[in-house]
Amino acid sequence: MSNNDIIVSLDIGTSKVRAIIGEMNNGTFNIIGVGSADSEGIRKGAIVDIDQTVQSIRNAVDHAERMVGIQITEVYVGISGNHIGLQNSHGVVAVSNEDREIGEEDIERVLKAAEVIAVPPEREIIDVVAKQYVVDGLEGIQDPRGMIGVRLEVEATIVTGGKTPIHNLLRCVEKAGLRIKDLVLLPLGAGQLSLSKDEKVMGSVLVDIGAGSTNVAIFQEGTIVATSTLPIGGEFVTNDIAYGLRTLTDQAEKVKLKYGCAWYDDAAADVVFKVTRIGSNVDKEFNQQDLAAIIEPRVQEIFQLIQAEVKRLGYTELPGGYILTGGTVSMPGVLQVAQSELAASVRIAVPDFIGVRDPGYTSGVGILHNAIRYYRGRSTSVSNSGGSTKKPTNRTKSSSPAAEGEQKQGLIERLKNMFSEFI
DSSP: OOGGGEEEEEEEOSSEEEEEEEEEETTEEEEEEEEEEEOOSEETTEEOOHHHHHHHHHHHHHHHHHHHTEEEOEEEEEEOSTTOEEEEEEEEEEOOSTTOBOOHHHHHHHHHHHHOSOOOTTEEEEEEEEEEEEETTEEEESOOTTOBOSEEEEEEEEEEEEHHHHHHHHHHHHHTTOEEEEEEEHHHHHHHHHOOHHHHHHOEEEEEEOSSOEEEEEEETTEEEEEEEESOSHHHHHHHHHHHHTBOHHHHHHHHHHHOOSOGGGOOTTOEEEEEBTTOSSEEEEEHHHHHHHHHHHHHHHHHHHHHHHHHTTOOOOTTOEEEESGGGGSTTHHHHHHHHHOSOEEEOOOOSTTOOSGGGHHHHHHHHHHHHTOOOOSOSEEEOOTTOOOHHHHHHTOOHHHHHHHHHHHHHHHHTTTSSOO
């Protein structure tokens, strides 16, 4: 296995941290390893405890390393949240080659030219997404490489984020002993993976319902045009079950995952289970219909809030409808509730790769899908590890003060030129 063919994504969620290892082999892409760990230190999609988040990252990466037998050193990291902003930009450059053939260098230069915009001091540019290129006045070009021209322009969407959440995320990944290859906007990566070309052009809504937050992204005319994060998710369903059944949250989560059904009509009265009630040592028996009576109203409310958020963003009827993803939508009955509440076409997006065929993996695989678009094979994501190779945890603990100083210096340099290489 060639090291240059390996890319790794890191999806840091409220309930799970997932490290997914992908392999490029002769132009084809495969998932070869997945590491997952319970997420600690994240609340409603935001980092609230650095040390706990670092440990969760280490656990997930360690799991992925042991599955594949390689050592992970660089990762593509997903980012989302209400601090994310989108704004339009325009870049213009003269084609540099003597024969006027547009090359990779010209594309990078025009995207850098689009980056030259006024950004508030508390914000940073995360990514530049090209909507279309214009060569000597000819519009609608998606890939100008190889074309002949004098003047190259780009219509782009600039993705910006708050410095504080970005730096906290960088800090956690660096303390886990990893280098960040690039930051990827989660809805953008998931949209490129999950949506068809027509859905992105005609207009559709991608809804990623996680444990602590829900990402809503609007796609239109082939690109992302709006995004928002709601502080709602599967944890709210779990809390309702805990209150309704008078049981512990941990037990409520297990019951939800094993017996949960969001559509009351599909719930079975003969599927029964027992839970230990708070303040008592006696187990009480419930059936799936009792559980569905608690879950369905909360799921209905979640979709009502999603619909209201889409309207707030300025969109009403989008021909592509709603595409659902995220761990919460894997619960039976969620699709029926969504169709009933949203009164639009709704489908659930699932990654079509062995080992990750679950809506909860869409964001992590989407990060890799986004990275492949800019994949150059320039550097090594991982190195082959033998039995004597240390895990990231051990490397971090045994690092010398000089090495720590180098890490801090590397962080500062990366913040200055965060994505000068991958635009």
